[in-house]
Amino acid sequence: MKNKHVIVVGGGPVGTLAAYRLALAGVKVTLCEAGMNCAQDLRASTFHSPTLEMLHEVGLVEEIIERGLVAPLYHFRERSTGEILEFDLAEIDDVTEFPYRVQCEQHVMASLVAGKLDAHENAEVLFDHRLVHFEQQENGVTASFETGIDITTLKADYLIAADGGSSTVRKWLGVEFEGFTYPEKFLCLSTKKELADFIPDIAYVNYVSDPSEWMVLLRVPSVWRILVPAKESDNDEHLLSDTYKEGVFDRLINDSSVETEHRTIYRVHQRVAKNFSHGRVFLVGDAAHLNNPLGGFGMNSGIHDAWNLTDKILTCLTDGHDDALFELYDRQRRTITHNFIQAQTKQNKAILEHGEEQGQKMRLAMMREMHENADKRREYLLQQSMHSSLADATAIV
Secondary structure (H helix, E strand, C coil), X not given: CCCCEEEEECCCHHHHHHHHHHHHCCCEEEEECCCCCCCCCCCCCEECHHHHHHHHHCCCHHHHHHHCEEECEEEEEECCCCEEEEEEHXXXXXXXXXXXXXXXXXXXXHHHHHHHHHCCCCEEEECCCEEEEEEEXXXXXXXXXXXXXXXXXXXXXXXXXXXXXCCHHHHHHCCCEEEEEEEEEEEXXXXXXXXXHCCCCCCCEEEEECCCCCEEEEECCCCEEEEEEECCCCCHHHHCCHHHHHHHHHHHHCCCCCCCCEEEEEEEEEEEECCCEECCEEECHHHCEECCCCCCCHHHHHHHHHHHHHHHHHHXXXXXXXXXXXXXXXXXXXXXXXXXXXXXXXXXXXHHHCCCHHHHHXXXXXXXXXXXXXXXXXXXXXXXXXXXXXXXXXXXX
């Protein structure tokens, strides 16, 4: 891989892992991040077992597990009745060495990997480097980055865009970002209050179904995260107020005095770029697709994009550039994004929020049947853990 160079734009978990895998394989990598460090983003916190297998292959999984919480169980809870449907990932221990989720904030991984990159002989990490332009040539890419004092220009064989949902690279490419934005907002509250003291037998991962206020309760090492929907018409200032926070916790645990560490409002999108591969420039992660967070598929699918793409980059750097390989990357990952990631996150949201009474009863009956039927439960666990989507992607030729 001597004299081969790849630029990665974006210092989140997807970009740092792509860069690290290439550096380990002997490729010179420059990771450029617009911010002064890896952003302290709280949205993604779940590592599914196929992702853990990838992290294991590059020697990172033990450190992620040490920094996170191992969660083999997750609950679907019916708020009005207290009914709990428990799913145990130990049931699929025949297909993975890691039959569990790990709950760990995404910025923990990004910072960990960025540090390893910075110390690696094949890598360079450049914070405060915002991409302002790039051009493709027949044999490579030239990219320009703005810093606080100048413009830096880099040349490389390939450029990977892991620069998030507002991707500058995608905008420069002029790629359509097809889909929609949900009319409601999502409010995320985090607290050090131990919810297990109030909610019996609570798991680290809980999807709480309710027609008026569904929610997701997730435990990460530092806090509990509570995700609740809010109407588009609700004023942001009101949603972030003590009064609104007190109402959420009063309804949840009958304690309005709970103190929060963070309060954040998100607009949630279901969007997919029309193409992921563009000559020698490629979109991965949120730059390529956005979906609602229910199921923890966003960061994981981005890491799976990066894994698929770096396989093909390594082949081309060894054997010579092959457009067909990158067309295959686009076909595999974009198809899976449409057929699984987008479809499953929409379904997960529909199950939680209910709707009219008859539809609610049908969805509850479906979940109960799946929970009680061993074959259907296994199929569901393989889907929710993302093993099925990876297998389906590999089958696309």
